[in-house]
Structure formats: structure tokens, C-alpha cells
Amino acid sequence: MSKKLIVLLAVLVMGLLLAACGGGGGGEATAPEPVSLAFAGLDEFRYDPETASVAAGAPVTVTFNNEGALEHDWMLVAEGTDLSALTAEDALLPEAHSGVIAAGESNTFSFTAPAAGTYQIVCTVPGHAPAGMVGTFTVTP
Numbered sequence: 001m002s003k004k005l006i007v008l009l010a011v012l013v014m015g016l017l018l019a020a021c022g023g024g025g026g027g028e029a030t031a032p033e034p035v036s037l038a039f040a041g042l043d044e045f046r047y048d049p050e051t052a053s054v055a056a057g058a059p060v061t062v063t064f065n066n067e068g069a070l071e072h073d074w075m076l077v078a079e080g081t082d083l084s085a086l087t088a089e090d091a092l093l094p095e096a097h098s099g100v101i102a103a104g105e106s107n108t109f110s111f112t113a114p115a116a117g118t119y120q121i122v123c124t125v126p127g128h129a130p131a132g133m134v135g136t137f138t139v140t141p
């Protein structure tokens with residue numbers, strides 16, 4: 001093999017490597033857009049709306065308005081969590097919880113959307129989630 005050919009091959013290989021690196025960098029995913037959601041907690045043991053969908057890793061801000069006469073809260077839990085004896089300890093993320101909100105009050109809180117999957121929004125006030133105060137929180141990849 002001539003010296004010239006070796007140099008030419010070396011240059012070609014380097015060029016390919018650089019192109020591969022550049023391609024990887026250029027394909028970098030853009031950060032998910034921040035999302036603001038508002039939910040009402042109602043005495044009929046439901047949320048309005050009952051579902052939400054956000055992108056994984058998105059900064060999420062939730063405003064929870066207790067529009068009932070009872071106490072309610074909004075907490076994110078893993079799918080399949082036992083709803084019969086919920087406490088704040090069951091929260092998927094400590095920050096993904098409104099805290100128990102008195103009638104007519106509201107709270108705004110923020111968290112980062114977890115990995116893609118299906119999660120549940122629950123009210124931890126005893127009896128509320130088993131009575132149906134459960135929502136679906138979908139995280140898309």
C-alpha cells in the first residue's frame with residue numbers, strides 16, 4: 001500500500017468519525033416544554049379533568065383547586081398502589097402532592113414528569129380514592 005493511499009484512508013476514516021459524532025450531537029432531543037395543569041377536586045369524589053398527559057421529563061406545574069365542601073388533595077402515585085389506606089408516603093415524588101387542601105382553597109406545586117408510563121392521581125383523604133376519586137396521569141416518551 002502506498003503512503004499516499006494510507007494518508008487518504010486515514011483522512012477518510014477521520015472524516016467519517018467526525019460526521020458520526022456531529023450526527024449524534026445534532027440529533028440531541030430538545031428539552032420537553034413546561035406544562036401547566038389545573039384540576040378541581042369535587043365532593044362527588046372526582047377530579048375535573050380526570051386525565052392528563054405530559055411528556056417524560058417535562059417541568060409540570062399543577063394548580064389544584066378544592067371546589068368542594070370537604071377536604072381533598074391531589075397526589076401522584078404508581079399504578080396499582082393500594083387505594084384503601086393512602087398516606088403522603090405513597091406519593092411517587094414528595095413534591096407531586098398538593099397537601100390536604102381545605103374547602104375552597106387551592107395550592108400550586110411543581111415537579112418533573114417521571115418516566116413514560118401510566119400513573120394515578122389520588123385523593124388521600126380516607127375513603128375518597130376508594131369511592132372513585134382517582135385520575136389517570138399519562139406520561140409519554
Ligand SMILES: [Cu+2]
Binds near residue numbers: 072073125128129133
Ligand atoms: Cu377527596
